[in-house]
Amino acid sequence: MRGIIYKDLCLFFKGVDKIVLLVLGGLLILFAAESGVYAGMLFSFALDMMVGLLHLTALEKEEKTAWGKYQRTLPVGAGKVVAGKYAVVLLTVLVSIAGAVVSNLAAFAFYRTFLPEALRWSVLVAAVTPPVWAAFNLPFYYWLGSQVAQFTCFPLAFFFFYAIKNFEAGMWALSDLTFLAENVRSLLPLALLALAGVFLASLVISAAGCRCKR
Amino acid sequence: MENSILVRDLTKRFPGFTLDRVSFQVPKGRIVGFIGENGAGKSTTIRLILNDLKKDGGTVELLGRDHTDPAVKNDLGVVFDACNFPEAFTPLDVEKVLSGVYSVWDGQAYRGYLKRFALPERKRVKTFSKGMKMKLSIAAALAHRPRLLILDEATAGLDPVIRDEILDILLDFIQDEEHSVFFSSHITSDIQKIADYVVLIHQGKIVFEEEKDVLLDQYGILRCGKGTEVEPGDYIVRRETGVSAEYLVRDRSAAGKKYPKAVADAASLEDIMLFYIKGEAS
Numbered sequence: 001m002r003g004i005i006y007k008d009l010c011l012f013f014k015g016v017d018k019i020v021l022l023v024l025g026g027l028l029i030l031f032a033a034e035s036g037v038y039a040g041m042l043f044s045f046a047l048d049m050m051v052g053l054l055h056l057t058a059l060e061k062e063e064k065t066a067w068g069k070y071q072r073t074l075p076v077g078a079g080k081v082v083a084g085k086y087a088v089v090l091l092t093v094l095v096s097i098a099g100a101v102v103s104n105l106a107a108f109a110f111y112r113t114f115l116p117e118a119l120r121w122s123v124l125v126a127a128v129t130p131p132v133w134a135a136f137n138l139p140f141y142y143w144l145g146s147q148v149a150q151f152t153c154f155p156l157a158f159f160f161f162y163a164i165k166n167f168e169a170g171m172w173a174l175s176d177l178t179f180l181a182e183n184v185r186s187l188l189p190l191a192l193l194a195l196a197g198v199f200l201a202s203l204v205i206s207a208a209g210c211r212c213k214r
Numbered sequence: 215m216e217n218s219i220l221v222r223d224l225t226k227r228f229p230g231f232t233l234d235r236v237s238f239q240v241p242k243g244r245i246v247g248f249i250g251e252n253g254a255g256k257s258t259t260i261r262l263i264l265n266d267l268k269k270d271g272g273t274v275e276l277l278g279r280d281h282t283d284p285a286v287k288n289d290l291g292v293v294f295d296a297c298n299f300p301e302a303f304t305p306l307d308v309e310k311v312l313s314g315v316y317s318v319w320d321g322q323a324y325r326g327y328l329k330r331f332a333l334p335e336r337k338r339v340k341t342f343s344k345g346m347k348m349k350l351s352i353a354a355a356l357a358h359r360p361r362l363l364i365l366d367e368a369t370a371g372l373d374p375v376i377r378d379e380i381l382d383i384l385l386d387f388i389q390d391e392e393h394s395v396f397f398s399s400h401i402t403s404d405i406q407k408i409a410d411y412v413v414l415i416h417q418g419k420i421v422f423e424e425e426k427d428v429l430l431d432q433y434g435i436l437r438c439g440k441g442t443e444v445e446p447g448d449y450i451v452r453r454e455t456g457v458s459a460e461y462l463v464r465d466r467s468a469a470g471k472k473y474p475k476a477v478a479d480a481a482s483l484e485d486i487m488l489f490y491i492k493g494e495a496s
Contacts, residue, residue, distance in 0.1 A: 003314025006314055007307075007311040015302075061302060062300055065296070065297065065299060067298050069294065070298035072264070072266045073266070073292040075284055075287035077284060
């Protein structure tokens, strides 16, 4: 399984090419120009989306060379293959959290303002987005292929764009988030437990799909 | 003789195609060529052997164990008709992945193969030619010290020089008596060069399983004028041309003596395959 995890991590990081860097750079400039100190938070949301997209492009790269056909000749079962993929999704949470911390701290330093609520929200969204993304997309990938999985990521992407757009337009403010945070704080453990349940259920559905490919 | 692969009555039904009670064996220490035209069932048979497809009937044993035993895959090296490593990988990435998958990994042997094949360790697979990609696939298939190598059209689309290099590698591999190779191809000249046994499949059925030397030394083509009739028991398959009839015979010297007016020529594997596929059985 060590090899499978290395393969998925390697494909994830090799997906960070010039285009990805250009898109992230462009978004950084856009947010810095329009959102002031919130640029760090909005950029971290965009980075979370990019982490999800990089998992999808990694799957596409595997499919392009029929890696799955080769993988089935290796001494590793379908359960381990899928578990490896989900483990890598969890590992890349570290990337999105690191991105959230760095981008927020950079924005705070630049604008000489510290907004702990923005940092807290960025880290929370960074921790939750990749597992939600994986839980939503990977079953589609294992049952129906990467092309279908690409389409299923649209609702999540729309939600992110909607959130970012509202922040940029001033329709949402950090005070709303603070208000929201105060109200949902008691529900947070339950929500995280539900997320873990959905993540595990998604893993089981994906493993069944991987086995059925035979 | 011990077998590395033993296939008995292997059956798989698809709409419009059936692999029909296929039986053959790959003896230990031998190279078995698996020939047949495109769509004859070669790749389906290999996928069934590898347990990549569910069989509808029959049994498959690999290295003395049932083919569904996951542990048997540690002793298998598989090369398909295309390189399956993601294009962003380098040969070093391939090593890191596979060394973490197989229970045994001989890194020294792997790097030895990379050197022998002149494959750069740090260049991405997408920069490689088709020949280089196939050599990388073979290096990866050999580095975990398999006892059985299964190749599915691994030389298809390669130039003769690279094909020859790959055949040399297979001959090196088979020097160890514990090793075996099962090699499917529609390029019969490759099989003719290295195989000890040949299995011909046509429309999902095994037509013959024979020693290559018997096929090449004893089989022959009897070419007769229109007036000469060959008795049905004396030939295997007959083919009509515009001015003559040709017969595939099991013993060309005996046939030559019995029909002195006819010309008895040696038959290549390609001739034999074409006769079986296009001719009329006796």
